Structures are given as C-alpha cells and as structure tokens.
Amino acid sequence: MQIAAISKALGESSLFMELSDEERDKIAQFSREMTFETGDILFREGDPAENLYIVLSGTVAVEVGLLGRQRRRCATIATARRGESVGWSAGIDLQRYLASAYALEKTAAVAVDRRAIPILFIDNPASGLRVMEKLVGLARSRLTRTTEILATMLSTAAHDLKSPLAAIESLHRVILDGYAGETNEQQQKLLTRAGVRIKGLVSQIDDIFDISRIESQDMQREAVSIVDIAKNSIENARPGAVEKNIELVADWQMEQLSIPGEQTRLQQALGNLLGNAIKFTQSGGEVTLRITDDNENQRIVVEIMDNGAGIAGEDLPRIFDDFYRGKDSPIGGAGVGLSNTKRIIEAHGGRIWADSPDPESEKGARFTFTLPKGRSGPTQEEQGEIQP
Template sequence: MTTASGGRIAPREGTGPGLTPEESALVVRIGVFVKMRWLAIAGVLIASLIATQVFHIHFSLVPIYIICVVVTLYNFFFLYQARNLDVGTRASLPEVLAVPLRRFLIIPKATSSLIERARATGNIHIIVDLAALTVLLHYTGGIENLFIFYFVFHVILAGILLHYRVAYLVATWAIFLVVLLVGLEYYEVIPHVHLEGFAAANLHQQGSYILGVLVALSTCLYASAYMVTSISGELRKRQREVVALQQKGLTEKTQELAEAGQELTKLEEGRQHLLRFLAIASHDLKAPLSAVQSYIQLMLGGFSGELTDKQRQMLDRSSTRITEQLELISDLLDISRIEGGQIVQEMEEVSISQVVQESVENVRALAADKNIKLGIKVPASLPKLEASGVRLKQAITNLLVNAIKFTPEGGDVLIRVTEQKGDIFMEIMDTGTGISAEDLPKIFDDFYRGSDREKPGTGLGLSIVRRVVEAHGGKIWAESPNPEDKKGQGSKFTMTLPKSLVIAGKKQSQKKLASNPKD
C-alpha cells in the first residue's frame, strides 16, 4: 500500500491483488458490460417474439437469431478477457483486428498499464456492440424501428464506466453507423426490411422523416453524453479527493505508529537498563547491609560488652530498619529476575499440591502466633504443571502472609485449589479487615501499600505475585469483601494458571516409565 499518487491499496473482493481504486473500478465495469450484454440478448429475443406473435409485425426472425448467436459467442470471449484483465494475461483480439482498432481509438498494446488496457477493452466492447445493433436495426426495419434511440444507452454507459471523451466518440460512432445504414437503404444499395403492420411502406425514402429522426437522435446522443460526463466527472473528482485524503490520513497514522514504536523501543531499552541497574545495585547493597546486620546482632548478644538500655534500644531500631531494607532489596532483586525472564529457565515439572502444601507450612507458625485457623483444600487429582515451583511457592506464600497480616487474632484463612475447564484456580480467602474500594484497583501496583500504612511491608509483595502469575500466562484479581463470607467481611484473592501449563497424563506416564524401566 502506497500513496495516492499512483500507489496501490488492498483490492475489493473479486479484483486482482494490489489494484488502485480506479483500476479495481475499471475491472468491475468491464464485468458489468458483459453482464448487461446477456440481458440485452435475452431482451432482443423476447421483444422479437412479442412483436411477431402479439402485435403481428412481420419480419424474418432468422437473421435475429443469427445476430444473437454471434453476440453470444463474442460475449463469451469478452467474459474470458474480463476475468484475465487484472492479472496481466488478458486475451486480445486477433492482431488483424487489433492493429486498425488501436490506430482508430489509440488502443494500447498488452504491455500498457492496466487502466489503459481496461479502457481499451471497454472501447472494443462498445464498437462491436454498436456494429451488432446497427445490423440488428437493418433486419428490423431500419429507420422505421423506434428502438433506434437505444444507441443512447451505450453513450450513457461509456460516460459512466469509461473516460469522458469516449462518450462523445461513441455518440459520433453511433450517428455515423445510423447515417451509413439509412443512406445505404435510401439509395437501395442494400435492401430495406419493412415492418409490415407497424409503419408506412416508404418511410425509409422520405427525406423530411429521415432528417427529423437523425437530428433528434444526434441531439439526444450528444446531450446525453454531455450530462453524463458532467455528473460522472464530478463524482470521479470527489472519489479521487476522498482517496487522497484517505491515503494522507493513512500515511500520517503510519508515521505516528512508527514514532510510537520507536518510543516504545526506547522505553523498553530504558526499562531493561533500569532492571540491570536494580539488580546490580541491590546485589551490591545487600552484602554490606547483611554484614552490618551481623555486627548489630553480635553487639546485641553481648559480644562487645554490656549495653545500656538506650544503646540496646538504638541497636534494635537499627536492626529493624536494616531488616526492612534487606527485604526491599530482596524484592527488587526478585522483580529484576522475573522481568529479565529467569522464570523460563526455572521451568520444570511441578506438583501444584506439593507447592501449596509447602507454602502453607512456611506460614503455619505465623498463623499460630495470631491463633488464626489455617485451612487448605487441595484435591488429590490435580495434574502436574510445567512451571517454576520456586516462584509459585513465593507467590502463594506472599498471598498467605498478606492474608494473615490483615486478619485479626482468632480469624480464618483458607486456601482452596480447583481445576476448572483445564485451568488451575487458587483462591486465598480471609476474614480480615478487607480492602477499601479506593485501594482495590491499585493493590498490585509497585510500592502501593494502601491506606493502612501502619502494617510493615515494602509495597512490592503483591506486585511480585502479579508478575509471577503473568509470567506463567495466568491472571490474578482481588475481591473485597469476600463474596463467600456470610458476614460480608475479609478479602478473596484468585490466581489462575492456564491449562497450557498442564502436563498431559500420557506425557507423565512416559516420564514415569523412563525413570522406572522394566527389566
């Protein structure tokens, strides 16, 4: 797809690949010529039968049938030509006919552009049709036949479907053929076919009648050509303007998308740079902080002598702050590793039941300190997954710790695992204080701690959970209050893992057989 100044766009159905709107329209118009010719053949046969059988107008039907057969044959040729016009393999007229026709109407050769070939093909259609119509008029009364004014249809078609100049050429060609026919019959060069029962016998030799018909026909044809070309020319002008505007808008949008793509690339490069910086900085900060923490613990243990109450209080406060910083550094390292794609390298066959059980054991002591009942519902028939067991355990543990942290003493925390349509659903529910409607949409954002900032934490726990779940192709969301809580309290966190991670039973059996081969 290129610009409007000759560029190509996607074609409509039924046209060749990569055609401009003008080319597509011309190809369709040639097909219209062919379809209308079938209707014209049927119309001639029906009108001839009605004229002879109903109105008892006497003329021979044999020449009519012959003309219809000839038109049918060349219409089949034109049909084949139209279907191959837009693929560059057009059938052409025999060279003995094509050469004089090219000279007469400046018809281009097969090597010309598609637009020129289509216009040339339309010109040939009209030339042959007018010649056939003239012969048909000769055998149906000549100037006595009122259907002589049907020449106007080809003028209208030429003005609508082809170039505007062709309409005037068609009008001139039609008048020339009629004058030639009337003259040959007037001077008895060819016999006149009289429509007995419809017109007077000598009309074809009455000069005033002939002149009147020819003047009326000429003015009708040229007036029709003028009106049609004026209207169709304006419509084509508007069409070109619309296409130009579309192409301009498309070019602008393409440029905007390219610029947006460049910005995204820069942002991604900046993000990767930031992640590398976080990984390096966090790693470099963790070692000295851990050393300081060790020294503080030694001092608190009395290694450097007795401490006053004030000194111990200061060291305890420092130890707490360092512990918080170490947790923050650990979380930042986890984020950089997850964003860096480390999970892909950690993928292995994992038992989700075992991961959940180990996560629950990690927090059991924390729950016991607050006298919180920790429930677990995991079916024994859960399939194994291709996942990072370490990261899943980290995500589930974070959710359980979060639930326990915000659940008052004596409350309940439940983790439930189910399989729904092949996907694994893990739900962590509590009877805690819940999450406010203002905080709920933001709880998975980095460093967001909500309105209750008195609780300890880095604000990265749920953010890490979201990253772990999304890295596995899953989803996570929170609901508060818990929709399953009868009192309308607590929260419910749901994380899903897609069935694409599930290891099929056949694959598991093959692994089992491979690890325990029979003798």
C-alpha cells in the first residue's frame, strides 16, 4: 500500500480523522499495511510496544491474561473493527503492551510506528494533543473494562469459595483445640501452619470483595490509636514471620498517638503491608515497622521496611494497580492487597508510595504512607506543597 493509500485509510479511522491531509501523510511515512490470518497474533501482553494498529478490515480481539501460573487463561475485553484502534500502549509511549491482540478473521491493518505521535506533537502540538486525548480515552475504557471483568470473575469465585472455606476453618479449629481427640506436638505444629494458610486464603477472599466497597464516605471515623493498631498488626503477622524465621522490629518512640480513622480498615492496610513484606523476605531476614510523628505537617508517617527480594523497576509504578502482579513474581495471590491498601489510605486523606531498594539499607523495599492528624482532608504534601 502506497503512502497516499495509507494516509487515506488513516483518515477513515476514529483516531486520526480530524488531522489534516499533510499531518496524516507524515504519519503514513511511519506506517505500513499488514495482513493477518484467523488466529494470528498482532502482539502479546508484555511484549515491547512498537506499533499502534488501525484495523482496515476484519476483526481483532483484545484480551488480558488472568491469574494462574500453571495454565494461563485469558479474557476478551474488547473487539476492534474497521477504523478502530488496538495497541494504544505504543501511542502513549508505554514500554510494553498491557494486553494481547489476535485476528478473529482474516484482517488487514495499518501498523503505525510508536515514533509517529511524538513527531506529530512537534509539528503541531494542538493536533498531537487531540490524538493523545483520544488515546487516553481508549486506554481508560479498556482498563476500566479489564478491571470490571476481573472483579466480576474473582468476586464470583470468591463468593463460591467462602462458604466451604468457612467450614474448613471451623473443622480445623475443632481438631486444633482437641475436640476430635488428642493431637501430639508434631500434629499441633502442622495444624498451626495450616491455620496460617487458611487465614491467608480468607484474607485474599475478603480483599477481592473489598475492591468495590472501600470508599471515603463509607469510613466510620473515630479517634483511634495508631500505636495499638501497629501492635495488633505485628502480633497478627508474627506466626507467618516465625515460620520463616523473620525478625519483626517495632520502631516508635511514643506510647500513644491518636488519629481520626476506622480501626478495622487501618489494621487491614497495615496487615497487608506487613504480610507482603514477610512474603518477599527470605528466611532469616528482617521486617521493620516504623512510626514517626510529623507534628510540623500535622501528619503521621508509617514505614514498613524489609531486606527481601525488592521490587523490579518495571513493576514499581504499577504495584498499587488492581490485579497487578510482577511478571516474574513467584508468590501467589489475587493481586488486590496493595490496591485495597492504597484505597484505604487515600480514603483516610493520606498518601502511600513504595521505594525499592530501601533508600537507607539499599536492600529490599520500603512502603511509606502518611495519615493526617485531626482532620480527614489531604495534607499539604498531598496537595503538592511538601515533598516526601
């Protein structure tokens, strides 16, 4: 297909139809026509994002990978037909595709090189902005649809699992407490370890249900002690730490420190962070929980530090996203614990972020969150006036 023909095809797409002929001609110079047979892959999730595709004929399915390491399953989140786009990651300069695309039937498409949009911005910022706004809208739509599908599927699965798991937990307590007969020391140890696993599964199921339930207006705030919450969270996390021979360190100077908040939710957030640190810290390691009273800025600062495996640089910007798990992570889970933790902190008017490696030890990772003292609105830092 000649440049003139590609330019004309771009003009029939929803993404580029508002551009001038000259602007489309420039984009066409960075484009080529491609054909795909039924079942052919345009790109895979995680591959380098090199091209944005405009469908000329046929149908393309966009799908995302679901949880699971042994057998990878996928869910279709959208289909694209004539004039529609797939591969938006390349258009907004992301390094990798966040979904996969394949041809549902024989398909022709124009592959637009990722370099084209920046050049359009240079030549005509207003036109570049219009295209970028459309790409962002497409990205928002696809990501929202992805979250909705995953949330529905996981919530259904969680609902089906909760009742039998509750029965297992009840029977486990009966055996552990000796009501079904005496157990020896070795059996007690095994049952205790099983109990930790059961509680972990229950917690994961609760996290899935919480995705749509954690909202700021639903928080029942009262004066709560962050020190008591921290102490309880450490004790709840201790069995998992003992099992891996990990030392839990409590680092704070104050006896008590009250803030407005919902104790159950704050303990859930802190428990998620401690549990996460323990999961990713090797046997014999150390996890520290530090609380600082930043009275000058009317906030408290809570830090959870570990000397574990750390977080890959490519994963760090997305670790608080719903259902996100690091590409090379060996640890199981639904991928919603950290996203729910972020929801809880932000619903309390706070902010949360992660550093890896830990700036102090240059090992592992550090999770930091702030919470306002005496009010529920955003602190000066959250408004961008104070740097963390």
